[in-house]
Amino acid sequence: MRKHAMKLALMMIGIMFFISCKSPEARRPVTQKSGSYINESIKRNKEIVAAQEDLIQQIIEADSSNNYISSPNGFWYYYNKKDTLAGPTPQFGDEVVFNYDLRTLDGQVIYSKDELQSRTYVMDKEKLFSGLREGLKLMQEGETVTFLFPSHKAYGYYGDKKKIGSDVPVISTVTLNKITTENNNQNK
Template sequence: MKKLLFISAVSLLSCNRNAPTAHPSVGGVLSQKDLDVSKERMKNLNTIERGQIQDWITGQSVKYYPTQLNYWVTVEGFDQRTRRADDTPISYSYDLYDFDETRIYDKPFERRDARFGHFDELKAVENALRFMHDGEEVTLLVPSSLAYGTFGDEKNIDNDIPLIIKLKAL
């Protein structure tokens, strides 16, 4: 038993000593090599997620259309519409779902009189709201890079999770 414990302890101490760190220490700076590795990882992940989302779309009865910002929406020509200007107020709400169509939070996220250019929101949500009409509802299919990315939301959403967002302009 002592021999097994000793071997386990030695193997734990020796494993991954030279493995690159994913994030710098507090106050640290990533090297150019680390930045390149991260960029390549996100590029590969985005390619994989786009393929998975396309596969998911083919099994749906609703038609989804790609946008220039790299997400899909239920309205054709969506990001060709007139774009709302910065400082324009908008009220909105949205629900988040995973691709099993399970609702992630019980209550929708809601904001009243938010102003474009001053959002603290997901990139895809802010971008979509710029093209929505008042009272309109759309569904967005969003890769993780435009959702909560590498870190998740540190609550219910893990890292690298693409989302379905049901968005309403109130």
């Protein structure tokens, strides 16, 4: 009888070992959500962008004194001071020194040039909101350009957590004071 109990015990251990070796099964979520929240968010964001672009178009149509250019990057701009000679524009890794301000679409100052002071920036290697980063790449040394940025090209949904709220389009007048090419930066 003892041999029979021993065989039974070994058989049970073997069965338990065999059962425990099966591959793990993926756990299913307790609740499943449809894509409705994401779809609503996409729809809301498209409406915000369309409304902001309409406001910018109204500003452009009302301003006959400036020649606005539509950027393929999703913003508009005009030259306050343009260099008529073809000079270099900043490239990846170049260091630029510039001044800028930030205003609402109705012209109220958010940050003045004095508040923001002169800024040194290494192209595409430091943080800077996307519209300004792309706008600087269009400029030559000594030029001043006014940019109209929809919020998704400025500070977006989060704002700057100081003076710029959620989904605020901005106007920025930028002066590019100096470009130091990356090759010159490495020789310092």
